[in-house]
């Protein structure tokens with residue numbers, strides 16, 4: 001734990017959408033207690049985005065560190081919005097590493113991921129606000145990714161998955177049904193997986209549990 005002297009230097013203000021303790025509900029870390037750090041703003045514009053990332057609160061670094069110390073778990077999940085697009089990303093990473101956290105992130109993959117992030121879940125999206133090609137992946141993210149996750153909605157074209165080389169890969173390949181048409185989207189995923197077993201169904205268990 002940092003010394004009291006170090007704590008007195010925690011004066012900078014950082015912008016965050018919300019910070020809260022919960023269970024990670026999906027992916028590799030499902031069921032693990034984790035500190036969720038939600039960044040404001042996103043460079044994409046998905047119509048079914050379930051996050052109101054348009055606003056932020058100013059967090060004093062000291063208050064943020066106090067939050068990290070509220071529980072014993074040492075897993076943090078950086079999400080958004082798009083964490084990689086935010087100017088205070090490295091401040092948050094510095095504070096979390098100072099407290100001994102393993103850092104996982106969820107990113108749309110359009111921007112590089114700092115080397116300090118320990119687990120990268122990349123979820124490419126097609127609603128790019130016209131700035132990138134749909135489902136754009138920054139070249140540096142290809143090998144940084146531990147888990148791929150595509151959201152399957154009514155218009156999802158499974159052909160986009162052909163660009164991934166699943167054979168012999170240690171990466172995880174996940175498909176998550178968009179929830180407004182949950183049954184239909186899940187059925188499409190299950191049919192695809194029959195023929196492509198390197199891919200797996202990923203469910204958002206926090207929604208079933210009724211937690212954030």
Ligand code: SF4
Nearest residue numbers: 042044045046049081
């Ligand atoms: S990339 Fe993620 S955070 Fe951004 S709009 Fe799409 S779903 Fe929302």
